[in-house]
Amino acid sequence: MNRTVVIKLGGATIERGRVVEELAGDLHDMPSVFSIIVHGGGSEIGRYLKILGKKFTFVKGLRVTDEDTVEIVEMVLSGKMNKQLVARLQRCGVKALGVSGKDMGLLRAKKYMQDGEDIGFVGEIAEVDTTLFDMCAAYGVVPVVSPISFGDNGETFNVNADHAALDVARAVACDDMVFISDVEGIYRANGEIIRHLTPSLADQLMASGEITGGMIPKVISALDCLEHGVKRARIITWKGPGTLQKELAGDESLFGTLVSSE
Ligand SMILES: Nc1ncnc2c1ncn2[C@@H]1O[C@H](COP(=O)(O)OP(=O)(O)O)[C@@H](O)[C@H]1O
Ligand SMILES: [Mg+2]
DSSP states (O other), X not given: OOEEEEEEEOHHHHHSTTHHHHHHHXXXXXXXXXXXXXXXXXXHHHHHXXXXXXXXXXXXXXXXXXXXXXXXXXXXXXXXXHHHHHHHHHHTTOOEEEEETTGGGOEEEEEEEETTEEEEEEEEEEEEOXXXXXXXXXXXXXXXXXXXXXXXXXXXXXXXXXXXXXXXHHHHXXXXXXXXXXXXXXXXXXXXXXXXXXXXXXXXXXXXXXXXXXXXXXXXXXXXXXXXXXXEEEEEEOOSTTXXXXXXXXXXXXXXEEEOOO
């Protein structure tokens, strides 16, 4: 393996058409790249919370999570979504190992405070144990990570998948980090797609309210990983077979926004 890539797959993207199967084709075609997938749950979590009669809100793109909610989030993310993703990759000939942050102590979490506000069992990653990734890299296995993790007192934390992907990227010191989402990059209020996002422009757009909701943790994570050794971060949408391969081949972003420090 001569290159490591951390891929964050958004929940809506997983549910869209054949994205996972096409991604499997790309992974298959890049045998020298060690890929780590971190996934979200998006609308499936919302759907099950509704079925079970749980009301929920978001604060700056993060789900406020009480004790019942975190149980449901874990069932959907580490159970349903994670295993479905593994099954789909396996069927396409990609050796995939589905884990959550709890397995082998991969991700240790602690309570995350949103601007000083307690939003429940929402965690941030305190430590990443990369042993599992080393094992996977040695055997050509793609780890598929649900971001649900343990806290020090055995509590379960719902960690935003963008945040978890960032910590994984930092821990493995990968060159590339790719957020695959349902939008064609970051757009401005006038609808224009930004091909290059710099830290100063990001701050400006978050302050002006042009970047909101689920895009905030993505942008913050992308900026943060650049400060910690990751060379390139991208926020892209899936555009058919070869998307990842073509995107990784160049220094520009073909399918979304490249976040870079200058
Ligand atoms: N400036 C922006 N450019 C693109 N998307 C934005 C922007 N501001 C907010 N968003 C929202 O962020 C969403 C992506 O985040 P999210 O729904 O959490 O996706 P994912 O499941 O991939 O994490 C988009 O669907 C869009 O509604
Ligand atoms: Mg999201």
